[in-house]
Amino acid sequence: MVELKTPSEIDAIAAAGAVVADVLAAVRAQAVPGVRVSDLDAAASELVAGAGARPTFLNYHPRFAPTPYPAVTCISVNDAVVHGVPGPQVLADGDLVSIDLAVHLDDWCADSAISFVVGAADPGDLALIDTAERSLLAGIDAALAGNRLGDVGHAIQAVARAARYGMLADHGGHGVGRQMHEAPHVPNEGKRGRGMRLEPGLVFAIEPMLIAGGTDRYRHDEDGWTLRTADGSRAAHVEHTIAVTESGPRVLTSKG
Template identity: 60%
Template sequence: MSMLKTPDQISMMREAGRVVANALAAVREHADVGVSLKELDEVAADVISGAGAKPAFLDYHPRWAALPFPGVICASVNDAVVHGIPDGYVLQDGDLLSVDCGAFLEGWCGDAAISFVVGTADPADQALIDATDAALARGIEAARVGNKMGDLAYAIGGEAKRAGYGLLADHGGHGIGRTMHAEPPVPNIGRPGRGIKLQEGLVIAIEPMLILGGKDDYYHDDDEWTLRSSSGNRAAHSEHTVAITADGPMILTLP
């Protein structure tokens, strides 16, 4: 199957992406001190079902996972980098929360993530989030016809590394379409001029995952899904689904 999408298929993915964006916006609005991650999961579930879509994460069971994922969103708090399970944990003042969400609409997938602080933000946490969002923006800007995947990866990770942040080892973005995770892999660290050439019609999920303190290592939590920074430092995650077009990158996961 070709990795490239037609304009009509990209339009359908835009509608799936809109559902994801609206779910994330609702979660962010509802998140507050005293609110549980499970409540936020229910908020996202309501938005997705109300749009006639299906959650992409719920019951997702890749070969490496012992158990299917039990939530509609991934809700990762503080040193949890990604894949946090939305359980009964109640948010505290100053928690750094990363929320990842995916949805299928008419058989097409959208995938996006945001990070924010609940309540009072530590300046270092806010700077981390800003750096993660900036890395995403650089990656999107590099998602242009004729560039190489290494150009995109370097745009994401080069400046982040120079600023002293770690990037989650062995993880990055991915192709997306009829399935949530497809070819090609989209690394967050790379060398300019290397890798596949970016072509019109390629749709990818770009997702930097930055960690305070410069170390990239992680470990699996006891739930076998959550990835935590080995240093115990806080992390942030930012993601958009992006189509590469003749007119430049098109973000598909905006409201």
């Protein structure tokens, strides 16, 4: 069931979103060549706790996963698209890194992700990230009251497919509120004028996941969580939690 949020509840989600944005920015600043991915997760853990929030991913155990998620962040490097488990890997110059973080603050959740390159960047990686960010913004711009979910998905795919990138199959955004994953599912592809009508008070995450090689296919790592591109090409993942309002879409995971 889709639950519409009140203005005060949207403000509460935005407070959680400000924590997410601040932590992501701080962790990104620490992501330099020679740093262990697990150290970035440890830094995020301290920052989340210091903000009085609770890490949503830690011990999250959906039906598809063999074990509870063991970390505060998902950190996916190079050909890892999403759900990368932070470990002892040391970042190298030119690595493409995606960091996904969700927190609960005062029982309300917000979820966001960023992608960037560590050190010297390959122009192809920068183009991939730029396209992912532009597809996210296009999806946000389409999240208008009276539009439909298909309009959001169509806006995302129009940017991504025009650049000939793949899009992670079977994955998309989701409703956000007291739980990290609520209805509705928010596909990254769609047809204009199709799907659920968007109403003020609807809160959901939009998260394009683009693959440089053009394939939509992926494979699972042995950890049961990390999803990698089937062709070994690099990937970018960006995400914002947004609210549909009478005055237009409101980004709830912007920096406080």
